[in-house]
Amino acid sequence: MAVRDYIRERFFPHIWCPGCGHGTIMGSMIRAIEKLGIEKNDIVVVSGIGCSSRICGYLDFHTMHTLHGRALAFATGVKLSRPELTLLVPMGDGDAFAIGGNHLIHAARRNIDITAIIMDNNIYGMTGGQCSPSTGYGDFATTAPYRNIDRPFDLVRLAMGAGASFVARTTTYHVTSMIKILEQAITHKGFSVVQILSQCPTYFGRRNNFASAVDMIKYYKTHTTPIGSKEKEKNPDLIERGIFLQEERPEYCDEYSKIIEKASEGR
């Protein structure tokens, strides 16, 4: 099928600003699903609130645009009630790390078979550029007019510490590897976290010395490096990308089906 077979053209044009990285992520998600050949009826996409969450409306799957930060909690209900469905949960950084941080770590702890796709643009875009838990120390935002003094989360270490069994990071510059990582994340049985650095030229770039979206994408090229590369040894400030963790571990819905078996024995 072609990419357009996976979108609801009726609902276009989309709301994303020119230069936004979110469309690149949506395109990559579609390409990954197309390669995997998953039936559209078997996919449920659950999002929260923010620029990222609008992806739901545009994708021709079962889609649920929920509450700020709560997408994973809704998705847990969908998945546990129908484990055969493939669950994709695109979230923004505010959505996933701030208001939804609790749900993220607990979905990871349960290792429930859901793919969390974190469209991380370091800013609250929908509300006009406030700092988020992934805004860098010293960056500027409408609520950090002097500079941001909060330290950002290291999502990769957070997800691994919480118990996710697949953890990866990529960027909107590295589209080919993004598609491959998404394929693996979706195929992985367990809780998968994919952090995708995505440019917000309108609200992050303009306040932080990026002249254009292209400059931001180039930054992802020059300031990231594959996991374990020699570059990282030379320059520790480089952001590593790739798959950090991929491990077979008991999955929540499988575990629950064993509970049902055990509970039914005594009937």
Next chain:
Amino acid sequence: MKTNIRFVQGNEACVEAALYAGLDFYAGYPITPSTEIAELLSYRLPKRGGKFIQMEDEIASMCAIIGASLTGNKVMTATSGPGFSLKQEAIGFAVMTETPCVIVNVQRGGPSSGLPTSVSQGDVMQARWGTHGEHAIITLTASNNQDVFAMTVEAFNLSETFRTPVILLFDEIVAHTRERLIMPEPGEIHVVKRLKTSVKEGTDYHPYLPREDGRLPMSDFGHYHRYNVTGLMHDMWGFPSTNPEIVYELMHHLVDKIQGHTREISMVKEFLVDDAEVLLVSYGSSARTALHVVENRRARGERFGLLELQSLWPFPVDAVRKRCDAAEYVIVVEMNMGQILHEVKKVADNPNKVFLANQINGSFIAPSDILNIMRIIQGKGA
């Protein structure tokens, strides 16, 4: 015929009823005094292939049941006081997306952490208006185990019929009182099944286009109709819209589908009301005290009657008005500072004849609390 009689607490009666009504999925978080519901269901649900999950918080529990409802399951969560506050945003999401679900709130003393192990009826208005924005909601209550059972089944039925969250507003006394429950036989109480769409695969399904009778047949997530669900104002496709006409229509649909069926939803019980000069209006465990007073006074030849409300929202206007008009005095008996009192005053022919007998200190309302008010009304002093 062998009757299945059980000796249980109210929370257990609620669990039995939920299973009777076809509960498939429960998500919850521990909180006093509703915890027994979660404990019992964690044991009972998997025995019949259902799902139980203890979520990380109250908000997540509410969200999870909405997700599970959309895949075609009958769902429930239970909570108390602070947990009910936390669930409010997601209850609004269920209102907006018209997702059937049942929320049990076993009321305890509030505000805040309040009195976790004591009784109160302080959440009546929160059940009505707890989530933000204009909306309608259904709320049922009960005063004894048999009614807890009946109202719980009814909550599932109304939730499916009107595609709306239904709140079961119990209280600590009802939840923890152990008493007889006669288990209804299968089929004895009607159980409403979810209305599914008849639209075939390949034909456009409009998830939010009401039929002529106002009802919206559903399609399960995972089935062949793919559609969007959103908490934003939306059109018949479920796609976000700010078009004033669409917003106006949706607002009216959400409110009218419930307010317009107030008579159908209204449920009351009447005890000796036909010739009552003094009408007690009560609900939940307070109604047990009120009934005691009625029986006692009748024995002395005083014409007391009780109107027990089983549905609180939409407020059973007609039933209350009819009985208030005929009475000389009306005393609303409740464990708050007059949340239902004002509703009764609104519908009574003369609001000045409506009085409040209440208890707010965490102890169960006593007959003397009602009789003291009666003495004041009759000019006999406190």
